[in-house]
Amino acid sequence: MKKLWKFLTSMKFAVILLVILSLAMAGGSFITQNQSFEWYAAQYSERTAAVIFALGLDDIFHSWWFFALFAILCLDLLFCNVTKLPKLIRRAKASAKPKAGVFGPFVSHIGMLLLIIGFVLGQVTKEECTVYGFKGETKAVCDTGIQVTIENFEVSFNEDDSVSQYTVSLQASDGEKSASGTASVNHPVKLLGYKFYQNSFGYTVMARVTKGGELLQEGRIIAGSGFRIPGNDNLSVVFNAFYPDYIFIDGSGPATQSGVMRNPGCLYTVYYGETVLGMNVLLSGERIKIDDYEVFLEDPGYYTILQVKRDSFVWLVFLGGIILLAGLFLSFYVKPLSLQNGEKQKTEPKEEQEVKENENASDH
Amino acid sequence: MLLTIENILFTAALIIYVVTMLLYFLFAVTKKDFFARIALITEISGLVLHLAAIVIRGIAAHRLPLTNQYEFASAFAFGLCLVTLIFSLKFKFRALGAFAMPLVILIIGYAAMQSKEVHELMPALKSSWLGIHVSTAIIAYGAFGLAFVLSIVYLLRDKMKEGGFLAKHTPPKEKLDLIAYRSICLGMLFLTFTMITGAIWAEQAWGSYWSWDPKETWSLVTWLIYAVYLHFRLVWKKKGKFCAIFAILGFIAVLFTYVGVNTLLPGVHSYK
Numbered sequence: 001m002k003k004l005w006k007f008l009t010s011m012k013f014a015v016i017l018l019v020i021l022s023l024a025m026a027g028g029s030f031i032t033q034n035q036s037f038e039w040y041a042a043q044y045s046e047r048t049a050a051v052i053f054a055l056g057l058d059d060i061f062h063s064w065w066f067f068a069l070f071a072i073l074c075l076d077l078l079f080c081n082v083t084k085l086p087k088l089i090r091r092a093k094a095s096a097k098p099k100a101g102v103f104g105p106f107v108s109h110i111g112m113l114l115l116i117i118g119f120v121l122g123q124v125t126k127e128e129c130t131v132y133g134f135k136g137e138t139k140a141v142c143d144t145g146i147q148v149t150i151e152n153f154e155v156s157f158n159e160d161d162s163v164s165q166y167t168v169s170l171q172a173s174d175g176e177k178s179a180s181g182t183a184s185v186n187h188p189v190k191l192l193g194y195k196f197y198q199n200s201f202g203y204t205v206m207a208r209v210t211k212g213g214e215l216l217q218e219g220r221i222i223a224g225s226g227f228r229i230p231g232n233d234n235l236s237v238v239f240n241a242f243y244p245d246y247i248f249i250d251g252s253g254p255a256t257q258s259g260v261m262r263n264p265g266c267l268y269t270v271y272y273g274e275t276v277l278g279m280n281v282l283l284s285g286e287r288i289k290i291d292d293y294e295v296f297l298e299d300p301g302y303y304t305i306l307q308v309k310r311d312s313f314v315w316l317v318f319l320g321g322i323i324l325l326a327g328l329f330l331s332f333y334v335k336p337l338s339l340q341n342g343e344k345q346k347t348e349p350k351e352e353q354e355v356k357e358n359e360n361a362s363d364h
Numbered sequence: 365m366l367l368t369i370e371n372i373l374f375t376a377a378l379i380i381y382v383v384t385m386l387l388y389f390l391f392a393v394t395k396k397d398f399f400a401r402i403a404l405i406t407e408i409s410g411l412v413l414h415l416a417a418i419v420i421r422g423i424a425a426h427r428l429p430l431t432n433q434y435e436f437a438s439a440f441a442f443g444l445c446l447v448t449l450i451f452s453l454k455f456k457f458r459a460l461g462a463f464a465m466p467l468v469i470l471i472i473g474y475a476a477m478q479s480k481e482v483h484e485l486m487p488a489l490k491s492s493w494l495g496i497h498v499s500t501a502i503i504a505y506g507a508f509g510l511a512f513v514l515s516i517v518y519l520l521r522d523k524m525k526e527g528g529f530l531a532k533h534t535p536p537k538e539k540l541d542l543i544a545y546r547s548i549c550l551g552m553l554f555l556t557f558t559m560i561t562g563a564i565w566a567e568q569a570w571g572s573y574w575s576w577d578p579k580e581t582w583s584l585v586t587w588l589i590y591a592v593y594l595h596f597r598l599v600w601k602k603k604g605k606f607c608a609i610f611a612i613l614g615f616i617a618v619l620f621t622y623v624g625v626n627t628l629l630p631g632v633h634s635y636k
Contacts, residue, residue: 185487197571
């Protein structure tokens with residue numbers, strides 16, 4: 001029992017954990033993550049898929065054993081370093097200046113520990129939400145009690161038609177307080193304690209249905225969604241995709257030449273029940289005619305996809321990172337650890353050898 | 365116009381690197397100081413021309429020239445050459461260039477094969493963190509590259525008999541081992557810095573400082589390999605052959621993080 005305890009709290013065990021973690025991560029990057037059982041069964045075999053699910057290999061980085069490995073590593077880090085602290089202090093007292101280097105390994109490990117703790121606390125407590133909306137819409141931010149209004153959303157382009165920036169103006173309110181600000185890619189905005197990130201965007205059109213010139217229905221829809229024709233439940237229209245700068249390429253089909261809205265085209269499908277009646281691209285000024293009905297897909301625009309987040313432990317992660325960096329600098333450059341004098345140290349007791357820097361290392 | 369000048373400077377630097385390598389070979393074989401002195405001059409002038417090429421490209425593109433495969437490979441070669449020069453002066457190991465230059469030429473050759481077109485940056489890349497994130501990565505990669513080269517020389521020397529050609533023309537094994545170790549220390553410090561600045565940037569751009577994207581995961585795997593190396597070295601006093609093999613393994617992980625992830629695995633870092 002004592003032997004087991006000694007092993008579990010040893011540096012050897014910690015390094016074994018590091019090796020296992022590296023192998024798990026490397027493996028995780030090769031197995032496509034977060035897929036269905038059927039997907040893995042088709043990719044590999046049914047038996048392999050069963051193994052993948054049993055071991056949580058479909059989501060390694062959030063699996064219980066990956067978490068457990070990190071937890072054990074943290075305990076080990078803490079134990080190995082704290083128990084060594086008195087020895088380090090004694091050594092620092094005895095060694096010549098600069099003494100700070102003696103604490104390099106200790107500092108870097110504590111930094112690592114804070115970083116992992118901050119990461120795990122963040123994972124467990126963070127609130128995350130994705131909100132999408134058109135200009136002028138007001139949306140609820142999941143269950144935070146906050147309502148956000150998208151006051152404006154603009155996409156700007158470079159000379160070569162590539163996207164330069166996505167900028168969204170927001171107003172957030174929780175019933176009592178309200179705040180407003182602008183977010184763009186790389187420049188999130190903090191409103192009412194939550195960070196709003198301009199994450200992505202999509203296309204939207206105004207869908208209008210008329211019958212004999214009379215307006216039956218009107219509303220904004222996003223690419224990928226559809227609607228039923230009012231008064232005829234069997235008929236429905238799906239707005240499949242949007243091409244801002246439409247071109248038809250022989251042999252490959254509809255495509256867009258750029259992101260700029262020069263020649264907007266909407267790919268749509270008309271259904272009768274489950275049966276496809278037709279599929280085509282609607283260009284501006286055109287309409288879809290189904291029996292007596294006329295369907296218009298007009299006034300194309302963008303909608304924004306916002307990432308809303310609150311992680312109260314980000315500061316701990318970055319503090320840990322800075323401490324880790326400082327520790328590495330102390331270890332390597334304030335008093336270089338090296339092995340030139342390795343022969344001499346062999347005579348010292350094993351424990352004393354651990355994290356012992358070389359006094360004669362200053363000659364390089 | 366500016367890009368033509370950049371192209372000429374880049375090609376000139378490449379040719380001068382090849383000349384430098386040949387001069388270092390001559391020095392290693394003949395042991396004549398003359399060759400080493402000239403090689404040092406060509407090495408420095410190659411670096412200056414290379415730096416000028418990078419700077420002019422930056423001026424032409426109105427941004428930091430560290431964003432696509434060509435620019436990064438070119439800067440990687442520059443970083444490796446710079447680290448080699450500093451270490452060869454610091455450790456008075458003049459033949460170091462003879463071993464490191466082939467790798468420099470391999471990387472700059474890889475750069476030369478990439479598309480040199482200047483494209484506008486996608487919004488996520490427009491950040492002041494780009495410069496610090498990528499330039500620290502270049503130093504880290506350069507330092508690990510140098511350790512890799514030294515470890516190969518170490519293993520070759522280890523295999524050959526004492527008194528053989530390689531033994532005669534390279535410094536003692538202990539010195540190779542030590543410089544490789546010091547190089548890994550430098551690499552480790554800068555890789556850590558790269559990962560932290562990358563995390564800060566990711567937090568701003570994607571709203572998540574760490575999302576187990578393959579590039580992130582593999583940089584952590586690389587970090588862990590070198591961390592294990594340092595523990596073996598500093599705690600269990602391993603050195604020599606064992607450490608050399610580890611340093612080679614580490615650099616394979618570096619290369620996989622650099623090229624393999626972009627080409628073999630999908631993720632947010634898959635910018636062309």
